[in-house]
Amino acid sequence: AGCASGVSFSTAESTFGRGTKQSAGTSNRISAFAWYCTYRAATGGAADGAGPGGAGATAERRIKMILKNDTVLLRDFKREDIAKRIEWETEWQLWDGPWEYEGLTEEQKKENLQKYIKALEEWAAICESLSDEMPRKSFQICTPEGEYMGWCSSYFINEDYETDENGDRLAVGIDLPEENARGKGLATHALRLFMAYLRSLGFDELYTQTWSGNERMIGLAEKLGFTECCRKPKLRTVRGQQYDGLTFRKEL
Numbered sequence: 001a002g003c004a005s006g007v008s009f010s011t012a013e014s015t016f017g018r019g020t021k022q023s024a025g026t027s028n029r030i031s032a033f034a035w036y037c038t039y040r041a042a043t044g045g046a047a048d049g050a051g052p053g054g055a056g057a058t059a060e061r062r063i064k065m066i067l068k069n070d071t072v073l074l075r076d077f078k079r080e081d082i083a084k085r086i087e088w089e090t091e092w093q094l095w096d097g098p099w100e101y102e103g104l105t106e107e108q109k110k111e112n113l114q115k116y117i118k119a120l121e122e123w124a125a126i127c128e129s130l131s132d133e134m135p136r137k138s139f140q141i142c143t144p145e146g147e148y149m150g151w152c153s154s155y156f157i158n159e160d161y162e163t164d165e166n167g168d169r170l171a172v173g174i175d176l177p178e179e180n181a182r183g184k185g186l187a188t189h190a191l192r193l194f195m196a197y198l199r200s201l202g203f204d205e206l207y208t209q210t211w212s213g214n215e216r217m218i219g220l221a222e223k224l225g226f227t228e229c230c231r232k233p234k235l236r237t238v239r240g241q242q243y244d245g246l247t248f249r250k251e252l
Helices: 039-043 079-087 106-128 186-200 215-223
Strands: 058-061 065-068 073-075 138-142 148-157 169-175 205-211 227-238 241-251
Touching (some): 079 106, 148 186, 148 205, 186 215, 205 215
Parallel strands (some): 169 205
Antiparallel strands (some): 058 065, 065 073, 227 241
């Protein structure tokens, strides 16, 4: 079952690296969409061009990096995806960091949407310039036939389990806003393929974060072998109700 991790657009940067600071003063949904890097700065010297690994997984060397198995295809973001991203800014807001939207005026929502579109356009331009040798922090999720369904992403957190570009722990998230894609195992296969790819880059443990009201994401995390390692009581308020912030950990 696809579901938001509580992690939004800020986690969908193109590549790993610590060279570019996150932008300040904007919504988390549009900050830090790309971190320029070199391969070794991100992986601590992992071999260049490592494949994703994992049963049934392949990496195709074409114009852009593609990871796939029999159930799901992961690829880079492209300009054609922008229209779908805007379309998805509806029901999915109930699950993907919903606290970011509460209390906003219509004018603020319009302003944030324009910033989001601009960030997407800039991100697409960056993705067009990426080489296969650059390690990805995120991929777009598609069916094997190429139908766009969502995305999976990663970001660094610190020892307090807070988002921190200088943190030494890597967290993953997944967004599957296309409603007809949910309940078919697509999220499970996508995250497994993504985690195998991250393992090939040298990461030996991963984290994922959500809020206690997102039962689908909790179930997905547990299905993939994550175990809860941190609970922050009443961290989030969603539609007038308080929820705990949850962090899960998995060794690869």
